[in-house]
Amino acid sequence: MSSDIFENPVNTREEILAATYRTLRDRGYADLTMQAIGEELDQSPSLVYHHYEDKDALVLACLEYLLEHFRDEYSYETIDDPRERLEEVVDWCFGTADADDDRQPFVRTVLELRVQAIHDPAYRAHFTRSDQVFAETIAAIIRAGIDTGDFRECDPNAVAETLQTVFFGMISRLFSTDADGWAEAVSNEVELYLDSRVYAT
Amino acid sequence: MSSDIFENPVNTREEILAATYRTLRDRGYADLTMQAIGEELDQSPSLVYHHYEDKDALVLACLEYLLEHFRDEYSYETIDDPRERLEEVVDWCFGTADADDDRQPFVRTVLELRVQAIHDPAYRAHFTRSDQVFAETIAAIIRAGIDTGDFRECDPNAVAETLQTVFFGMISRLFSTDADGWAEAVSNEVELYLDSRVYAT
Structure with missing residues (x-):
């Protein structure tokens, strides 16, 4: 189910979480940086920092988002x-x-x-x-x-x-x-x- | 069983592996260094380098030693x-x-x-x-x-x-x-x- 959730992000927050999901999937945790999320979004990393203070806040928000979706669906x-x-x-x-x-x-x-x-x-x-x-x-x-x-x-x-x-x-x-x-x-x-x-x- | 194996090391190699085991157990993988093994042995890290080329060679030798012991015993x-x-x-x-x-x-x-x-x-x-x-x-x-x-x-x-x-x-x-x-x-x-x-x- 995970990949479909992020297919149609409705706002900037969801776009950032979608980019986080794809980056985690493609590069793993070690190579996930705020810079890499910015690149994935075609945006400056400052946009990402505006919403999330650091890499771990971002990863945790992404995991929580997936968990809430799972809970709603199942x-x-x-x-x-x-x-x-x-x-x-x-x-x-x-x-x-x-x-x-x-x-x-x-x-x-x-x-x-x-x-x-x-x-x-x-x-x-x-x-x-x-x-x-x-x-x-x-x-x-x-x-x-x-x-x-x-x-x-x-x-x-x-x-x-x-x-x-x-x-x-x-x-x-x-x-x-x-x-x-x-x-x-x-x-x-x-x-x-x-x-x-x-x-x- | 693991900890007992290393109680009576019979040669330098076993002493190094025993020190590796204790360091892995107490500090985890990230904080295991050749320096830390040397300290655990009260020896210079060069002794450790003389026997094992790097940290991962050491950790793998320690795991293999434990596995062989397990195999012999069980x-x-x-x-x-x-x-x-x-x-x-x-x-x-x-x-x-x-x-x-x-x-x-x-x-x-x-x-x-x-x-x-x-x-x-x-x-x-x-x-x-x-x-x-x-x-x-x-x-x-x-x-x-x-x-x-x-x-x-x-x-x-x-x-x-x-x-x-x-x-x-x-x-x-x-x-x-x-x-x-x-x-x-x-x-x-x-x-x-x-x-x-x-x-x-």
């Missing part, structure tokens, strides 16, 4: 087909491991930013909040499935946290190794886990 | 109690999430080095090999359990890769967020997964 009032929805989430996660997946450059940058969060409380606060939003979104699908009888009685939050942890482990291994085959094997095990633990027979 | 000829052994592995992994765990500083550094591996083929080659060694070690335990009838017929390699992926996801989330409770919930889900997928009833 916080359903009703979930008609919980199993289909959960399969979509799992497919979305494991799709990232596909070498042709065009989200890879941005997901790789998110991994870099997670390491940034080790030493930076502002990034840590963001990722704490974003893990919470993702877990709540997945848990809501599982609760809906239990209510409709499509899913077994299980701990929706624990299952959601587990899926999220597998996803971040996958990202961490994906970009730090050249091994292949393992992501498909893990995806199969996750399906077997959902079959035995979540989906009603 | 590549059993016989596995008497596969279930007990697998529980040990899982407890070891999830023990890392305990705030009092004294391995945390080094594990956090490993996370930093995994991000280093995004742009550095030598680190990527190391982590490719180390993931393979860990997966093979866990898979051997699972194969042993299938042979003894303690475990169900399952895909040992896929289960091993899944446990490893959960572990790296846990590390990634552990140091990039301030959230708590989730690691315990995930640990419980992993037990339920092993109950339904691996352990014979």
